[in-house]
Structures are given as C-alpha cells and as structure tokens.
Amino acid sequence: MAVRLIENASHRGSWNMAVDDSLLESTADSLTPTLRFYEWSAPTLSLGYFQKYADRWSHPESSDAACVRRGSGGGAIMHDQELTYSYCVPTADPRSTAVTGLFDLFHQALIRTLKNLGVTATICGNPHKNDGDAPFLCFERRSSVDVIIDGYKVCGSAQRRGRGAVLQHGSILLARSQKAPQLPGITDLASTQISSNALQKAWLQELSDALSLNFKVGQLTEAESTSAVKIERERFAAAEWTEKK
Amino acid sequence: MDPSQLLYAKTHEWAFVEDQDGGKVATVGISAFAIEALTDLVYLELPKVGSQTTAGQPFGEIESVKAVSDVYAPVTGEVIAVNEELPNKLESLNDDPYAGGWIAKIKITDESGLANLLDQPAYEKQCQEEG
Numbered sequence: 001m002a003v004r005l006i007e008n009a010s011h012r013g014s015w016n017m018a019v020d021d022s023l024l025e026s027t028a029d030s031l032t033p034t035l036r037f038y039e040w041s042a043p044t045l046s047l048g049y050f051q052k053y054a055d056r057w058s059h060p061e062s063s064d065a066a067c068v069r070r071g072s073g074g075g076a077i078m079h080d081q082e083l084t085y086s087y088c089v090p091t092a093d094p095r096s097t098a099v100t101g102l103f104d105l106f107h108q109a110l111i112r113t114l115k116n117l118g119v120t121a122t123i124c125g126n127p128h129k130n131d132g133d134a135p136f137l138c139f140e141r142r143s144s145v146d147v148i149i150d151g152y153k154v155c156g157s158a159q160r161r162g163r164g165a166v167l168q169h170g171s172i173l174l175a176r177s178q179k180a181p182q183l184p185g186i187t188d189l190a191s192t193q194i195s196s197n198a199l200q201k202a203w204l205q206e207l208s209d210a211l212s213l214n215f216k217v218g219q220l221t222e223a224e225s226t227s228a229v230k231i232e233r234e235r236f237a238a239a240e241w242t243e244k245k
Numbered sequence: 246m247d248p249s250q251l252l253y254a255k256t257h258e259w260a261f262v263e264d265q266d267g268g269k270v271a272t273v274g275i276s277a278f279a280i281e282a283l284t285d286l287v288y289l290e291l292p293k294v295g296s297q298t299t300a301g302q303p304f305g306e307i308e309s310v311k312a313v314s315d316v317y318a319p320v321t322g323e324v325i326a327v328n329e330e331l332p333n334k335l336e337s338l339n340d341d342p343y344a345g346g347w348i349a350k351i352k353i354t355d356e357s358g359l360a361n362l363l364d365q366p367a368y369e370k371q372c373q374e375e376g
Contacts, residue, residue, distance in 0.1 A: 049306075049313045050288040073287070074311035097375055098282055099312045143310060159312035163256065 001093075003211075004218040005204070006036040013044035013068040013079065018232035020086045020169055021071055021160070022224045027088040028164030035207070035215065036086045037200050043080040043179050046070045048138070048158065053243040058136050062179045069242045071235075072158035072169060075138035080177035081185055083196045086169035095211075096166045103145040103157050106170065109206035110147055110155055116202060119190040121149045139173060139183045147172075149189045172199065246272075246343045252359065253368035254319040256301070259343065260362060262320075262353070269353040271320045275307070277342045278372045283309040286335040291327045292349055298322055300358035305348060316348065319362060321355040 011019075016038055023034050044066040045056060055076075056067060062078050087106065089096045096102055107123060114121045127142035135141050139153045147155035157170030174196060175185035187193055208215060220228070235241040251259045257279035260271040280286070288308040298304045298318035305316035327349045331337060337345035353359075363371065 048308075048311070050290075050308050071313065072311065073308040073313045094375070099284060099310050103310075145310075157311070161312055161314040163315070163317070 014236035078180035081175035252362035
C-alpha cells in the first residue's frame with residue numbers, strides 16, 4: 001500500500017495539532033494513509049484530551065511554556081528535545097481495529113531501529129498498576145506498549161479514533177528538556193548522540209518493513225491546509241478549547 | 246437486555262427501542278465488540294440531558310489506553326436521561342455492556358433513521374468482517 005510521507009520542519013504547537021486533525025478528517029475520505037514527522041518551533045506542553053487545564057500548574061518547570069490540548073488521550077507531554085510522528089490510517093485497514101495493535105507496530109519498529117543504532121530499548125510489558133491518580137506527565141506514566149530504556153520511558157503514543165480513520169501520534173524523547181528535567185531522553189540514557197534526522201530515516205525503513213508500505217514523499221493538499229487553518233483557529237489556538245476541561 | 250433484541254449502528258452503538266407515552270424511547274450504549282477493541286477504559290463524557298442528538302453524529306466521548314473515540318448517537322432525538330454513575334464505574338461497560346453499561350435514554354423525534362440500524366445477525370457479520 002502507498003503511504004504519503006510528509007516531512008515537516010518545526011511548527012508552533014497549535015499548527016502541529018491542527019494538521020494532525022486535518023489529516024484525520026481527510027484520510028477518512030481519501031483512504032490514503034499519511035505518515036508525518038515534525039518538530040516544535042518552541043517548547044510546548046500538550047495536554048491529553050481529558051486532562052484538566054489547571055493541572056498544568058502542578059508542573060512548575062513547564063509553567064512558562066506554550067500549551068495546547070491534544071485531541072488524543074493520555075498524559076501531558078513537554079515537546080522540546082524530541083521527534084514527533086503522526087500516522088493517519090483508514091479504519092478499512094484491519095491493523096487499525098485494535099488500539100494497542102497500532103501502538104505495537106510503531107513501537108516494535110522503533111526498538112529495532114534503536115538496536116541497529118546501538119541502543120537497547122524494550123517494550124514496557126505489564127506495568128505495575130498505580131492505585132492513585134495517574135501522573136500528570138505522560139512520560140511518568142506507564143502502559144504496556146511504551147518504549148523503555150533502563151526503566152525510563154522514551155516513546156509513547158496516543159490516538160484519536162474518528163469515523164473512518166485513526167490518528168496515532170507519538171513522541172520520541174531524544175534528550176532531557178529543561179522544562180521537564182525529570183525526564184531523561186535517549187541521549188542521556190544511552191550516552192550516544194542520535195540526531196532527529198538519523199532516527200527518522202532509520203525508523204522509516206523499519207516501518208516500511210513492518211507495515212509493508214511504500215512511502216512516497218508528499219505535501220498537504222490545498223484542502224487539507226485550508227482545513228488546518230480553520231481547525232487551528234477554532235480549536236487548538238483557542239483558549240476555549242485549551243482550557244475547556 | 247437481550248443482545249438479540251437490540252438494534253446496532255455501524256459505528257458500534259446499540260439501541261433498545263420501546264414505546265413510551267405514545268412515542269419511542271431508545272436506551273443506548275456501546276457494543277461488547279467495541280468495548281473489547283477499546284480495552285481499558287479511563288474516561289467517559291456523557292451527553293447532557295436535554296441535548297439534541299442526530300443519528301450518526303457524535304454525542305459523547307470515551308478514552309481507553311490513550312485513545313479517544315467519539316460515541317455516535319444511534320438515533321435522532323432528545324436526551325432525557327443519562328447513566329450518571331457510569332463515568333465512575335467504567336467497569337460496567339466491560340462487565341455488563343447491555344444493561345449496567347447503558348449511556349443514555351433518547352426520546353426519538355425522527356424515526357426514519359431506525360431503518361439504518363442493523364439487527365444482531367447483520368451486526369455480527371459486520372464485526373466478523375472488521376476482524
């Protein structure tokens with residue numbers, strides 16, 4: 001199956017989230033999957049869809065960072081020293097049916113990629129269940145599909161499941177951010193420098209093998225760009241959306 | 246409720262339709278097939294009593310294992326009751342999706358959409374095709 005590959009430069013958080021939602025909507029009609037890699041032009045805290053906005057003040061290190069509310073679930077992420085991906089796939093693809101199946105495909109491919117780059121990472125497996133509230137930061141939470149190095153989570157993903165398509169996006173923590181100093185990245189844990197570009201290129205090859213997909217570099221269509229502008233204005237750049245819970 | 250007596254939307258919601266006060270009221274929820282695919286549920290946002298629903302349009306949201314999904318209204322009408330305990334007892338959706346896991350009761354204002362709902366054999370066939 002052919003997959004459009006969009007390799008973007010850094011963008012503001014509200015635009016990044018708007019493009020992902022625009023792709024979720026267009027994929028339901030086009031039935032063409034899209035894989036997108038992107039970074040963040042400024043350190044940005046993203047809240048999981050159901051998280052309370054006021055909870056961001058429980059994490060003082062990120063209190064001066066920009067903030068967006070994702071459409072996907074999970075905990076808050078401090079997007080700074082990371083590579084971010086999104087994958088939109090039609091629900092007609094049977095691999096999209098089970099929530100954890102799609103997480104597993106991407107995360108297992110990442111583990112093989114890191115191994116090829118000399119870094120040992122594993123799947124979390126069955127985490128110890130915490131009886132209390134889940135930690136505010138996603139990377140301090142554990143789910144069975146997370147990617148772990150020496151007990152620290154270095155990759156987590158989340159989904160928004162729409163009518164006819166699924167959006168999965170996730171973060172690979174490359175290095176510790178000053179705005180989330182409690183979270184070491186791959187560079188800190190493995191004592192090796194892996195650039196965002198090198199990781200992206202190597203992971204793409206593994207994903208191609210895992211998903212049996214042929215990636216073809218493309219861009220947003222005009223309709224997707226127009227839709228993303230509207231989505232950003234109405235949702236991700238709007239305080240009513242960010243602070244709605 | 247007996248799953249064989251329910252109607253199902255292609256988006257995996259169920260509806261039990263009964264006559265009430267000269268009209269029709271649907272008790273609605275999420276099918277066991279969909280609950281199993283979603284796995285561990287962590288949040289549910291219910292519709293508001295008094296809100297209007299349109300068949301096939303979102304009327305609630307649910308999160309499981311970091312995945313947020315819309316819950317679609319299987320019928321068009323007005324929400325007249327919601328299962329207020331459910332967001333704090335999400336295990337009911339797993340344990341008893343067709344009784345304790347009901348989400349809302351909707352007074353149907355347009356019955357034309359009922360013809361688009363599936364009976365159990367047709368819905369099970371769809372689920373088998375989805376894998």
